[in-house]
Amino acid sequence: xxxxxxxxxxxxxxxxxxxxxxxxxxxxxxxxxxxxxxxxxxxxxxxxxxxxxxxxxxxxxxxxxxxxxxxxxxxxxxxxxxxxxxxxxxxxxxxxxxxxxxxxxxxxxxxxxxxxxxxxxxxxxxxxxxxxxxxxxxxxxxxxxxxxxxxxxxxxxxxxxxxxxxxxxxxxxxxxxxxxxxxxxxxxxxxxxxxxxxxxxxxxxxxxxxxxxxxxxxxxxxxxxxxxxxxxxxxxxxxxxxxxxxxxxxxxxxxxxxxxxxxxxxxxxxxxxxxxxxxxxxxxxxxxxxxxxxxxxxxxxxxxxxxxxxxxxxxxxxxxxxxxxxxxxxxxxxxxxxxxxxxxxxxxxxxxxxxxxxxxxxxxxxxxxxxxxxxxxxxxxxxxxxxxxxxxxxxxxxxxxxxxxxxxxxxxxxxxxxxxxxxxxxxxxxxxxxxxxxxxxxxxxxxxxxxxxxx
Amino acid sequence: xxxxxxxxxxxxxxxxxxxxxxxxxxxxxxxxxxxxxxxxxxxxxxxxxxxxxxxxxxxxxxxxxxxxxxxxxxxxxxxxxxxxxxxxxxxxxxxxxxxxxxxxxxxxxxxxxxxxxxxxxxxxxxxxxxxxxxxxxxxxxxxxxxxxxxxxxxxxxxxxxxxxxxxxxxxxxxxxxxxxxxxxxxxxxxxxxxxxxxxxxxxxxxxxxxxxxxxxxxxxxxxxxxxxxxxxxxxxxxxxxxxxxxxxxxxxxxxxxxxxxxxxxxxxxxxxxxxxxxxxxxxxxxxxxxxxxxxxxxxxxxxxxxxxxxxxxxxxxxxxxxxxxxxxxxxxxxxxxxxxxxxxxxxxxxxxxxxxxxxxxx
Ligand SMILES: Cc1ncc(C[n+]2csc(CCOP(=O)(O)OP(=O)(O)O)c2C)c(N)n1
Ligand SMILES: [Mg+2]
Numbered sequence: 001x002x003x004x005x006x007x008x009x010x011x012x013x014x015x016x017x018x019x020x021x022x023x024x025x026x027x028x029x030x031x032x033x034x035x036x037x038x039x040x041x042x043x044x045x046x047x048x049x050x051x052x053x054x055x056x057x058x059x060x061x062x063x064x065x066x067x068x069x070x071x072x073x074x075x076x077x078x079x080x081x082x083x084x085x086x087x088x089x090x091x092x093x094x095x096x097x098x099x100x101x102x103x104x105x106x107x108x109x110x111x112x113x114x115x116x117x118x119x120x121x122x123x124x125x126x127x128x129x130x131x132x133x134x135x136x137x138x139x140x141x142x143x144x145x146x147x148x149x150x151x152x153x154x155x156x157x158x159x160x161x162x163x164x165x166x167x168x169x170x171x172x173x174x175x176x177x178x179x180x181x182x183x184x185x186x187x188x189x190x191x192x193x194x195x196x197x198x199x200x201x202x203x204x205x206x207x208x209x210x211x212x213x214x215x216x217x218x219x220x221x222x223x224x225x226x227x228x229x230x231x232x233x234x235x236x237x238x239x240x241x242x243x244x245x246x247x248x249x250x251x252x253x254x255x256x257x258x259x260x261x262x263x264x265x266x267x268x269x270x271x272x273x274x275x276x277x278x279x280x281x282x283x284x285x286x287x288x289x290x291x292x293x294x295x296x297x298x299x300x301x302x303x304x305x306x307x308x309x310x311x312x313x314x315x316x317x318x319x320x321x322x323x324x325x326x327x328x329x330x331x332x333x334x335x336x337x338x339x340x341x342x343x344x345x346x347x348x349x350x351x352x353x354x355x356x357x358x359x360x361x362x363x364x365x366x367x368x369x370x371x372x373x374x375x376x377x378x379x380x381x382x383x384x385x386x387x388x389x390x391x392x393x394x395x396x397x398x399x400x401x402x403x404x405x406x407x408x409x410x411x412x413x414x415x416x417x418x419x420x421x422x423x424x425x426x427x428x429x430x431x432x433x434x435x436x437x438x439x440x441x442x443x444x445x446x447x448x449x450x451x452x453x454x455x
Numbered sequence: 456x457x458x459x460x461x462x463x464x465x466x467x468x469x470x471x472x473x474x475x476x477x478x479x480x481x482x483x484x485x486x487x488x489x490x491x492x493x494x495x496x497x498x499x500x501x502x503x504x505x506x507x508x509x510x511x512x513x514x515x516x517x518x519x520x521x522x523x524x525x526x527x528x529x530x531x532x533x534x535x536x537x538x539x540x541x542x543x544x545x546x547x548x549x550x551x552x553x554x555x556x557x558x559x560x561x562x563x564x565x566x567x568x569x570x571x572x573x574x575x576x577x578x579x580x581x582x583x584x585x586x587x588x589x590x591x592x593x594x595x596x597x598x599x600x601x602x603x604x605x606x607x608x609x610x611x612x613x614x615x616x617x618x619x620x621x622x623x624x625x626x627x628x629x630x631x632x633x634x635x636x637x638x639x640x641x642x643x644x645x646x647x648x649x650x651x652x653x654x655x656x657x658x659x660x661x662x663x664x665x666x667x668x669x670x671x672x673x674x675x676x677x678x679x680x681x682x683x684x685x686x687x688x689x690x691x692x693x694x695x696x697x698x699x700x701x702x703x704x705x706x707x708x709x710x711x712x713x714x715x716x717x718x719x720x721x722x723x724x725x726x727x728x729x730x731x732x733x734x735x736x737x738x739x740x741x742x743x744x745x746x747x748x749x750x751x752x753x754x755x756x757x758x759x760x761x762x763x764x765x766x767x768x769x770x771x772x773x774x775x776x777x778x779x780x781x782x783x784x785x786x787x788x789x790x791x792x793x794x795x796x797x798x799x800x801x802x803x804x805x806x807x808x809x810x811x812x813x814x815x816x817x
Contacts, residue, residue, distance in 0.1 A: 140617035140794075141617060191794055191795045199793075199794060199795035199796075200619065200620065200791070200793045200794055200795070200796070201619045201620055201794055202617070202618070202619035202620075202621075202622070202794055205619070217620070217621065218577075218619075218620070218621035218622065219577075219578065219621060220550055220578075221550075250549075250550040251550065253549035253550040253551045253554070254550060254551050254552075254581065255551060255553050255554075255581060256581075281522075281523075281550050282522070282523045282529065283523045283525070283526040283529075283547075284522065284523055284525075284547045284549075284550065288525070288546075288547040288548075288549070289549050289550065290549065350529070351529075355526060355527075356526040413795045414795065416796065416799060418796075419788070419790060419793055419796040419799055419800065420788075420790060423789070423790050423791065430759060430789050431788075431789055431790070434788050434789060438788070438799055441805070441806055441809065442799075444805070444809065445805040448798065448803055448804075448805055449798055449799060450795075450798055453795060453796070453798075453799070
C-alpha cells in the first residue's frame with residue numbers, strides 16, 4: 001500500500017510537505033496490503049490533512065488504493081441499503097407466451113425447444129407419480145420440483161455434458177436432460193441395488209458420474225464452494241467447460257454461499273451460480289431470510305457479474321445460462337444468476353405448506369405462472385407442437401414412469417457388504433471386524449433384519 | 456410402530472416410578488408422587504413445548520429462535536409460542552447455523568436466555584466453531600468477566616428409520632470433547648421437560664439433544680407445573696445385580712427391552728440413564744459397577760471415539776479389580792449413517808442381549 005500511496009501525485013505532494021516521502025520511498029518492500037499501513041499514524045494524519053486541503057481547493061482527487069482509484073468526497077454520504085428501484089428481471093416470453101419485441105436471447109432450435117418442453121412435462125409427471133408413491137408408503141420420502149421446471153430443464157439445455165453440475169436437491173431436471181433414465185430415478189428413490197449410490201441416501205439424493213452430476217447431499221449450501229474448486233480445476237486443465245451450481249434462497253444465507261462467491265471471484269473460477277429464489281425455505285419466507293434485493297445484488301459486493309432472470313420463462317433461462325457459460329469460460333469469471341420463481345409444491349413429503357402460506361398464492365403460481373404451460377403455448381404457436389403430440393407424450397411418459405416404479409419396487413436392496421464399502425477406498429480393520437461380527441449376529445437373529453437386503 | 460413405542464412410553468413410566476420408591480430420597484419421592492398426580496399424558500415434543508412456554512412466561516429475557524421456529528418448527532416443538540409471546544421473542548432466523556449460535560452467544564452474553572434451535576443435529580456442524588471456540592471458552596478466556604451461560608442449543612438427534620446420512624446422526628461425542636459446555640439428552644417426555652428447564656436456567660452453555668424418534672412416540676404423564684431435574688445426576692431406572700447398562704436418550708428403551716429379555720434368562724440387569732454426558736455422574740455408574748462387576752454401554756453413534764469409550768476408560772480406571780469381564784460396547788458401526796442398512800447399523804435389542812449374555816458368561 002505504501003507504493004500505491006507513493007504513486008498518487010497529489011498524495012506524494014502532501015507527503016513531501018509532511019516530510020515523510022523518504023519514509024515511504026524507503027519501504028518499497030512492504031507487502032502491498034500490509035495491515036501495518038492501516039495503523040500507521042502518519043497515514044491517519046495524512047487523511048485529515050488531505051480532507052482539509054480538498055475543502056479549500058480541488059474536490060476531484062483520488063486515492064490510489066488496492067483495487068483502483070477511489071475518489072474522495074467531502075460529502076458524508078452513507079450508501080443506501082437499497083436502490084431506488086429493484087433490479088429488473090430478464091424475460092423473453094410474456095405471460096401470454098408472446099415473444100417480447102426487441103428482446104435479445106440466444107436462438108433456440110425447434111429440436112431443442114421441443115426437448116425442453118418434453119423434459120419439463122416428464123419432470124412434472126415423474127414428480128406426480130413419485131409423490132403419490134410416497135403417499136402410498138412405497139418410498140420413504142419425496143420432494144417435487146413443481147414450479148421450477150424451467151430453471152431445471154432450460155438451464156441444463158444451455159450447458160454441455162462437460163459442464164459439471166453441483167446440485168442442491170431441487171434440480172433433478174438437469175439430470176433428466178442429461179439422459180439419467182426414469183428407471184435410474186426410480187431405482188434411487190426405492191434404494192434398490194441398481195441405485196448408483198447403493199441405497200445409502202434418502203430418496204431424491206441423485207448423483208451420477210456418467211452424467212457429470214455430483215451426488216446430492218441434504219446439507220444446505222455446502223455444495224457451493226465445491227463448485228468453485230472444481231471450476232478452478234477445469235480452468236487449470238484448459239477445459240472448454242465450467243461448473244454450474246444450484247441453490248435456494250435459503251441456501252444463500254449459509255456461510256458457504258459467501259465463501260463460494262468470494263473464492264470464485266478471487267480465483268477467477270469459471271463457475272455459474274444459479275439461485276432458485278422460490279420465495280420459501282421450508283416455512284421461512286424470504287423476508288425472514290434477507291433484506292437485500294434478493295440474491296442478485298450480492299454479486300456486485302463480491303465482484304461477480306450477475307443477472308436476474310424470470311425463472312418461469314424457459315427461453316430467458318436458456319438465453320441467460322448460455323451467455324453466462326460463454327463469459328465464464330472465455331473470460332475465466334464466475335457468474336451469478338438469480339432466477340425468480342416459486343416453490344409450488346410443499347417443501348417435501350414431510351411438510352404441509354398450507355400451514356404457513358395462503359392457498360391462493362400457491363394456486364396463482366401454479367395456474368397463472370406455470371412455466372411448462374407458458375413454454376408449451378410458445379412452441380405450439382411456432383407450429384412445433386400440437387394437441388396430438390401432447391396427448392401422446394403424456395400417456396407414453398406416464399406409462400414409462402409407472403413401469404419404472406413397478407420394476408424398481410421388485411428389485412432387491414443392495415447387499416449388506418455395501419454397508420461397509422466406500423467408507424474408505426479399502427476396508428480398514430475395524431470395519432472388517434464389524435462386518436464379521438454383524439454377519440454372525442444376523443445368523444443368530446435373522447428375524448431382526450429385512451429380507452430384501454441380501455447378505 | 457407408533458403403537459409399539461407409545462406402549463414403551465407408558466411402560467417406562469412405572470419403571471421410573473419404581474425407582475422413585477426404591478432409591479430416591481424421600482423429598483423427591485414426594486415430589487414425584489405429586490407430579491404423578493398432577494400430570495397430564497403427553498408426548499415428548501409437547502413436553503418440550505411446555506418447557507419453552509414456561510421459560511418465556513417466567514423470564515422476560517428469554518428468547519427462542521432458529522430455522523422455521525415461527526410456524527412451530529419442523530417437529531412442532533415451538534407451536535403457539537409466537538402467538539403467545541410475540542415475534543420479537545420467538546422468531547425465524549436466516550438459514551445459517553453458525554449465525555444462529557453466534558447470535559445466541561451475543562444475546563446470552565448480554566444477560567439473556569438464548570434458546571437456539573438447530574433443525575437437526577446433523578446440521579449443527581456449521582456452528583461447530585461457534586460452539587467449540589466461542590461458547591465453550593467465553594467465560595474462561597475472559598477470566599469470568601463475560602459468559603454466555605444463558606445459551607441453550609436444542610437439536611433433534613438420532614435414528615428415525617428413514618433418515619439416511621443427514622437426518623439420523625448422534626453427534627454428542629464431538630461436544631463431550633469440549634470443556635466449557637454441557638451436553639444433556641433426555642429419555643422421555645417428563646425428563647425432557649424437567650431437564651430442558653434446568654439446561655435453560657443453568658449458568659453454562661448447554662447442548663440439549665432431543666431424541667426425535669420419541670417426539671410423538673413416547674407418551675407419559677408429565678407434570679404441568681414448572682419443575683427442574685438435576686443436571687450431572689444419572690438415574691438408576693432399573694435395578695439389578697449381574698450387570699450395569701449405561702445409556703441415554705432413545706437408546707434406553709431398546710436397552711430396557713434387552714434387560715427384560717435377559718431377566719427371563721435369569722440375568723439381573725441394572726439400567727442407568729446418564730442424562731448429562733458432560734460433566735457426567737461417574738459416581739452413580741461406579742457405585743453400580745462395584746455392585747455388579749460388569750458394564751455395558753450402548754449408543755447409536757459410531758463405536759469408535761463415541762462417549763462409551765470415555766465411560767469405559769473411566770470405569771476401568773476406577774473399578775479395574777472389581778470388573779469380572781471386559782466392558783462391552785454395543786454401538787453404531789463405524790460408517791456414515793446408512794439409509795437401507797439402518798436395521799443392520801443400529802445397536803438393536805438382540806445385539807445388546809447377546810452382549811449382556813457374553814459379558815455375564817465371560
Ligand atoms: C445446513 C442445513 N441446515 C438446515 C437444513 C434443513 N433444511 C432442509 S431444506 C431447508 C430449506 C432450504 O431452502 P432453500 O435453500 O430456499 O431451498 P428450497 O427448498 O426452497 O428449494 C432447510 C432449512 C439443511 N438441510 N441443512
Ligand atoms: Mg427456497
